[in-house]
Amino acid sequence: MIEIQDKVFHLKGETYSYLLCVNDFGQPEQLHFGPPVRTEDFEGFLCRPGLGWGGSLLLKSGDTASCPDDKSLEWSGSGRGDYRESPLELLGSPTDLRFSSGEIVKTPPMECSLPQSHGGEESLKLTLSQRGLRVTLYYTPYETALTRRCVVENTGDTPVTLGKCMSYLVDIPGEFCMRSFHGGWIAEAHRRDTPVGEAKVVLESLTGASSHRCNPGFLLYEPGATEEAGRVFGFNLVYSGNHYASAQRSLQGLTRVMQGIHPANFRQVLAPGERFETPEAVLCCAAHGFGELSERMHRFVTDHIIPPCWRERPRPVLYNSWEGCGFRFNQRSLLDLAARAKKLGCELFVLDDGWFGARDNDQAGLGDYTVNRKKLPGGLEGLAGKLGLDFGLWFEPESVNSDSDLYRAHPDWVLRDEFEPIYGRNQLHLDLSRREVRDYIVENVTRILDSVPIRYVKWDMNRHSIALGARAHENVLGLYQVLDRIFTPRPEILLESCSSGGNRFDLGMLTFSPQIWCSDDTDPIERLSIQEGLSYLYPQSTFGAHVSAAPHAQTLRSTPLSTRGNVAFFGCLGYELDLKPLLPVERQEIEAQIAFYKQYREVFQFGAFRRTPTGWQVSRGGVTLCGVFHRLVHAAPGYERLRVWGLEPEKRYRVASLTQCIRVGQFGSLLKHVAPVNVNPNGALLRLADAHYTLKVPAEERILSGAALMAGMVLRPLFRGTGYEETQRTQGDFGSDIYIVTEVCV
């Protein structure tokens, strides 16, 4: 809801108020972004006449209240007295934009192909102008977050060149640290904390994509904030290309934050009458810690970013062929895998890379979307109909191998500069700003999608752009057009985007693809950091999370199958390993995992998510599922408590752990402590027993009040070095448990 009282503007969500006003000098001033207040309260937030100290410039001579440098602003110019970073740069000219109008409008759609949040009804439109230039700031309030964007228009009669145009600027009073998410291939979204002081903190990507180096989403928090306490702000950008964000504290204790398309090499010439639209940005706040902030961001993403048709729509348990087969498969082997996957309980079979052209390795064939009949003599028809499972298919349409028919026919279709081409994974990037390239992709992908019933598409992208500045932006706009043309008419196809894992995990992609492959790293211990990093800003329904083989391909780490499952449960579960060599005990365990996940799928995928002292929890419809995860164990471990979040103190709850199946093989020569027989730790008998038999640890079950569970229930002890007992959790390194908490009706 939006309220306007004279020149005070109030954007109200369920959980926040965003108050601004236009000051006597025509500048939009930020008054309050925090817990809900009344519009009349605005006076309490007005900054009184400035200091007018030493080197400051005054917009009105002698009036110390007119110093732009010490104001809490919503937008600012450059070269006109505000020495802080400006969100807008016109090459060669200062900017000094002043208020000309403010009105409530029906939320306007983007004019270009930039994606946008949906479900917004009304927006505040603030127009600022100077001679020859108009800047329009749009604010759209949603329940738990608001979005901002900006449009710049050349209203003069000569061209102007934009060197930078951010999506928003906001000055927030207070001292903050920044929490941001960084990494690289197989190491995405690792959390980093940086104090924000007078030295500017900058987040950026210049890879042509939002990138795993630096996710566009970040948080600002008061030092000392925890999951449950402290002021936290969250920011994100609905964009998948080069991005920039900065935060810097001023002498007056205002932290200036801005975010948008990266200005490096960005030149956008606007002819008279032309406009430039920035991507939409999301701003969110919480007074009670990171947990509350994440919950609010999750709700916004679920309700206003994910394609409406996939909002809280259960996602299938999938089997993906990549880690199990790579490029080596044929129709027979795939049908065999599908039969096994089906038996285990999978619902969707995804054929990954290798099904088209001469794609027997990653050096050839990319771009040629004709089925490889040597591998698949019956074509996709011969496969899809016989799988007994829904069918999903991999594409990587934005790139091309130079050893491909597409490249031989159209060598000029790739993004080029004046230097020798440089390759990434033997690929070049197609120039998506060209109409004929976009048409080729749309025609070829849709031809396949309409040839057989395809329920799911994995859209991969492994070659980053070399294009700089505005050209890189045009490519991102081209990508959005392609995605829109292919998938808007086919909303029933579940799109999972991927970029060497999570190299393009952003809100722009999420407006098309309800889920994103978090990382090629499926080692569950690595995933604890990756999924946790992403969880600050994105709901777990957006995480593609698979169980793969151990030892793990990226870390050589061996982890229990239970932990691989328990971590992947907190996302959209899939299996990605060769199923043929599975031992009978592994097959049984996977079957049980899938059955359990299906029983609680909605809770795992759409439940309210919390990070807890021992792991993660999700709750929905009276059920709370808690994951307790361990990395390295220590001898003589202390007591561990399960602290459940968000229960009713007076109510009573049943807590039950998921039954654990313990592999006997792992005990080796220790087995004699458990079994009455003396078994050779390297012998065939133990191998045989290990393949067919597990120790079943009965579930730990208790009934307790919500108050006790929230205070922390003491769990059964971990393995204490005193031999096997059913009353302890017999887990070594990388062990984990799931606890199911349900209300007891009396």
Ligand code: DGJ
């Ligand atoms: C990179 C992706 O991240 C993988 O999951 C897989 O799809 C490969 N590409 C296939 O080449």
